[in-house]
Amino acid sequence: MNNVRNKKRASKSLPFFFKEEFKVFFIIVLVSTFLLISTFTFDTVPPILNRGIQPATFPKGLLVLIITLTSVIYYLSLKKPWKKEKKLPKTFFLTILSFIFFILISKTLDFFLAISVLSIFVSYNWGEKRIFYLFLVGIIFPFIVFVFFEMVLGLRFPPGIITNLYYY
Amino acid sequence: MMAPLFSSKLLLVLLFGTLFGLVLGVLPGLGPTTGGALILPFTMTLDPLSAIVLLTSIYCAGTYGGAITAVLINTPGTPAAAATCLDGYPLAQKGEAGRALGMATVSSTVGGIFSVVILVFFAPILAKLAYEFGQPEYFALAIFGLTMLASIGEGSPIKNLIAGAFGILISTIGKDFMTSIDRFTYGINELSVGIGFIPVVVGLFAISEMLTQSTLLHQVFKRVALKAVKLPTKDDYKKTWKTILRSSGIGSFIGVLPAEGGTVASLIGYSEAKRFSKNQEEFGKGSIEGIAGAEAANNAATGGAMVPTLALGIPGSATTAVILTGLIIHGVRPGPDLFREQPDFLYGIFGAMLIANILFFIFGFFGAKLFARITLVPNKILWPMIFAVSVCGTYSLSQSILDVWIMLFFGVLGFFMRRYGFSVVPVIIGLILGELVEGTLRQSLVIFDGNWLMFLTRPIALTFFILSLIALAFPLLRSKKNKKVL
Numbered sequence: 001m002n003n004v005r006n007k008k009r010a011s012k013s014l015p016f017f018f019k020e021e022f023k024v025f026f027i028i029v030l031v032s033t034f035l036l037i038s039t040f041t042f043d044t045v046p047p048i049l050n051r052g053i054q055p056a057t058f059p060k061g062l063l064v065l066i067i068t069l070t071s072v073i074y075y076l077s078l079k080k081p082w083k084k085e086k087k088l089p090k091t092f093f094l095t096i097l098s099f100i101f102f103i104l105i106s107k108t109l110d111f112f113l114a115i116s117v118l119s120i121f122v123s124y125n126w127g128e129k130r131i132f133y134l135f136l137v138g139i140i141f142p143f144i145v146f147v148f149f150e151m152v153l154g155l156r157f158p159p160g161i162i163t164n165l166y167y168y
Numbered sequence: 169m170m171a172p173l174f175s176s177k178l179l180l181v182l183l184f185g186t187l188f189g190l191v192l193g194v195l196p197g198l199g200p201t202t203g204g205a206l207i208l209p210f211t212m213t214l215d216p217l218s219a220i221v222l223l224t225s226i227y228c229a230g231t232y233g234g235a236i237t238a239v240l241i242n243t244p245g246t247p248a249a250a251a252t253c254l255d256g257y258p259l260a261q262k263g264e265a266g267r268a269l270g271m272a273t274v275s276s277t278v279g280g281i282f283s284v285v286i287l288v289f290f291a292p293i294l295a296k297l298a299y300e301f302g303q304p305e306y307f308a309l310a311i312f313g314l315t316m317l318a319s320i321g322e323g324s325p326i327k328n329l330i331a332g333a334f335g336i337l338i339s340t341i342g343k344d345f346m347t348s349i350d351r352f353t354y355g356i357n358e359l360s361v362g363i364g365f366i367p368v369v370v371g372l373f374a375i376s377e378m379l380t381q382s383t384l385l386h387q388v389f390k391r392v393a394l395k396a397v398k399l400p401t402k403d404d405y406k407k408t409w410k411t412i413l414r415s416s417g418i419g420s421f422i423g424v425l426p427a428e429g430g431t432v433a434s435l436i437g438y439s440e441a442k443r444f445s446k447n448q449e450e451f452g453k454g455s456i457e458g459i460a461g462a463e464a465a466n467n468a469a470t471g472g473a474m475v476p477t478l479a480l481g482i483p484g485s486a487t488t489a490v491i492l493t494g495l496i497i498h499g500v501r502p503g504p505d506l507f508r509e510q511p512d513f514l515y516g517i518f519g520a521m522l523i524a525n526i527l528f529f530i531f532g533f534f535g536a537k538l539f540a541r542i543t544l545v546p547n548k549i550l551w552p553m554i555f556a557v558s559v560c561g562t563y564s565l566s567q568s569i570l571d572v573w574i575m576l577f578f579g580v581l582g583f584f585m586r587r588y589g590f591s592v593v594p595v596i597i598g599l600i601l602g603e604l605v606e607g608t609l610r611q612s613l614v615i616f617d618g619n620w621l622m623f624l625t626r627p628i629a630l631t632f633f634i635l636s637l638i639a640l641a642f643p644l645l646r647s648k649k650n651k652k653v654l
Contacts (some may be wrong), residue, residue, distance in 0.1 A: 024588050028330075035352065043349045052613040053352060055344040058606050062337045069330045076326075085587055088383060095382040103582050104324075106569060115559055119552035126385055126548035147307055149560045153209060158569055164556045 020079035020085065028070045036063040094125045110160025115142045180522055185225030186527040192226065193541045195234015197377040198231030198554070200248040201596075204490035204556055205369040208497070209564040216498035219518045223491045224517055225603060228470050230487075230624065232528045235272040235463055239265060239539050248430030248466040251438035255451065255458030262454055271456050272398055272445035272463045273414045273532040278527035279464035283423060283471025287478075288518050290424075294297055294479035295504040303615060304623055307608035308632035312603050313482050315636040316425050317594050318599045318643075325643040327590045335598020336605055338363055340509040346610060358570045365493045367562050367575040368599055369447040369486075374558045375579020378551045385547065400456070408460040411441045416438065419465035421491065423472020429485030430466035437465025453644040478502050478514065486593045489600045506535045520538050573575065 042056040064142045098121045107115035120138035128134060146166075155161050182368075187561025192203035204223050211219035239256035239414050252272060259268040299308070318328040341352045342362030353359040400408070415437035422433040422540040444452045452460050473484030475490075483489040495502055498514070507514060513573030531539075562575045616622035623629050 015402070020588070038352065038354075042351055045347050045349070051346070052610040053619065055347050055349045058609070059337060059340045060331050062340070066330055066333050066337070069326050070332070073324070073326050075331070078565050081591065086383075089385070091382045091385055092379060096580065097380060099580070103573060104574070111563075111569070117181050119556060122382075122555070123548050123552045126382065126551075128546075128548040131547055137552045141553050145556050145560050149209075149547060149564055152213060153564050155560075157563070157569065 019081070021074060021082050023048075025070055025077075031065055032063045032067045032070070036060060036067075041065070087117035091125055095122055098122050106158075106160075110162045111158065112142060112146060112162045112166075113156050171633025172649050173380065174309065177311070178221060178516075178520070181214070182523055182527065185222040185392040186229040186531060189226035189229030189231075189524075190236075190528060190531055190535075191232040191538055191542055193230040193249075194236050194246055194542050195550070196237055196243045197381060197544070198374070199234070199487075200227045201369065201374040201486045201490055201516070202377070203230060204487055204494075205211050205366055206561045207372065208366060208490065208494055209561050211494055212497070216495075217513055219494055220491065220513075220517055221520040222493050224461045224474070224521050225527075227487045227491065228467070228521055228524040229528040231467050231470055232273070232276040232280070232463075232532060234466075234493045235459075236512060236532070236536050237273060237543055239268045241458075242541060244429070244619070246273050246321060248434050248469070249432065249462075251434040251462035251466075252459060252488070254438065254462075254637050255440075255453070255455045258452070259454035259459070260458070261351065261391050266396050267400070267404070268432050268454075268459055268534050269532070270398045270626055271400050271404060271408065273397060273458040273536070274410070275415070275464040275531055276528040276532075277525050278412050279416045279419055279466070279468035280470060280528075281522060282413075282464075283420045283468040284484065284518060284525065285471075286420040287467075287471040287521070289476045291479045291514075292507050293385060294475060295507040298480055298504040300372075300613075303628075304612040304626050304629045306604060307612055308626075308636075309480065310342050310482065310605045310624070311638065312632040312636045313425075313476075313601060314594075314605075315639040317597055318640070323591050325640075328594045331585065331592070332594035332598040335595040335600075338368065338595070338599050340606065345607065356570075359569060363574060363591040363599075364571055365489075365599060366565050367571045369490060369596060370558050370562050371575040371578025371594060372582035373486075374554060375575060376592065376653055378555060378582040379579060381547050381551055385543055388644075392506050395537075397533050399533075401483045408457050411444070411460045412464045413459045414440060415461045415464035416468040419468025420472040422465070423484055424475045425468035425484065429469040429473045433469040433472075434462040437463040437468075443587045447601035464558070467555050470584070474517075474521070478506065478517070479504070485542055486596045489504070492600060539592035574623060577604065581603030 039060050042054075044054055044056070058109040063116045095158075097116045102114045102118045103123065105117055119142060120134050123134055123137045126135070146157065152155070155165075188203065188207070189200060192200060193197045204226050207222065211222060214222065230246060231248055234244050234246030235252045235256065237243050237245035238249040238252040238525075239260050242253050242257040243252045244253055247354050255266045255639065256272060259265070314329075314332045317332055318325045339362070341359060343349070343353075344351055345359050350360060415433075418437050418440060419430070419433040422436060425430050438458055438461045441457050442448055444453070445457050446453065447455065447457070467537070469485065473488045476482045476484050477488040479491050479502070481492065481494050484608065492502060498504065500510070503579075558575065559572055565571065585592055612623065613620070
């Protein structure tokens, strides 16, 4: 009972900037404000050539609308707080980490290798420990997909240490 | 109507599309939208009719496929099958999984065929009306579509509006189509052509779902045993025929409105079935009427959603947004001229939807047990494979590695949007309508010499603006009635 009371007290006393509603509001407004400011750097059409509105006017209007509506949902969340979400598990962060590896490897080494590494990394972290299945997911399947896309669509994948061997 | 379909190639495409759609529908997290987006690059190897037939058959069969998992493992294969879980699973738990799936199959087929009839009759009428539309009318119509999306879409209307506005904002990235001035490109040359539709769709649907699955690894599905799918009995038909017809009408109507098509239709179909039922106490405990109400409505929404897509070029759902992209990629411009210039093409699509509904009935009836086994593929193997296909599919359209990174970015964004109650469907609709909204607004202002009030002098545009205001006021009134915060 005491624990429940303490938890309730703790969540009530949480400063507003730690609450999820505020974080969402803050991020949307921050990004929108940055984009809004950047619209002022767009080139403008000289008045003599201008037909209708300037190219920056429409995105400006949209950004103002987004900021206004976000403020409204934040105001409403003060009356009725959002449902508290569960903490994200370790596997989620490992999956995000695999995306970063994917970008780094595809940029520096090889596109095929990046897909293989991500597939094995994700599959392993999600609980697959059997070598055959890791091999299937990380090597055999991506290879089939690669060959299929190349043959059916005549696609040329970006050069890299393994892809070059294939094309050679 | 069916003549163009009597070629072995098209029948093969239809067969493949229906089977592929069923597989997509059965797998929770995937669905016709993601599947359609992933298969879009392959449609480049087909002629336009085959390509659209493939996409529409995936749409019809995928919508039905969701019911199989809803009944057997209490997890909707697609969001449109969420209402089917409410009675499908309890009935299956009573040892009547075959009866539940039989009713889902029959009502889905009836709903789907009903909506094709609506499509055949109403799309040409709407297309004729569209001849009266100029730039201001199209602008007002697009605004009406977006407000409807906010109003009757799932979740908070304000969050839906924000998501829709965000989708339109994405469409402004790149060179301005009237002046060629760069917007939001930040010196990245590849962004000058704008952000493609496929990276955004695959990211928001497939990659964000992969992230969602990474948080649900400990979830254990309990599968109910299924011996065989049973056709409904005479008594079942007596109980449900009115519900099936009503839900077919509701689904077709909701489908025409730009929203989350099948999802909203099935929820309304289900609640109306309950309202009119003499056995309301059975709902939630395995009511056969509940299954019929939800399934007839979600499949009826497929034909309904194709009406504005083909007649006006305005998608009625996220999957029809993918179909619309397919049409544009193949050089087919939806709208009134399509009905005048290429009737064979259109009737080919109508016929294909009709046959797809019959095919999924046959496959569903005889193969549901087999399709249910697909759910046994563990996530730790399935999702890395889906990732490989997503990456190659996204890369293939413009052979750009930037597109793959954009897909990953939207995947992460989509995950957090869903986590905090923002639906991703309005982003897709906003993205596809963005150019239409901005283009028609700016061209209207040129026609009106910059006078915004001139919009009010056009009766059709004014009607759409009034309807938009009503659509926006509707959730407000509803929340006041229910004393609920938006």
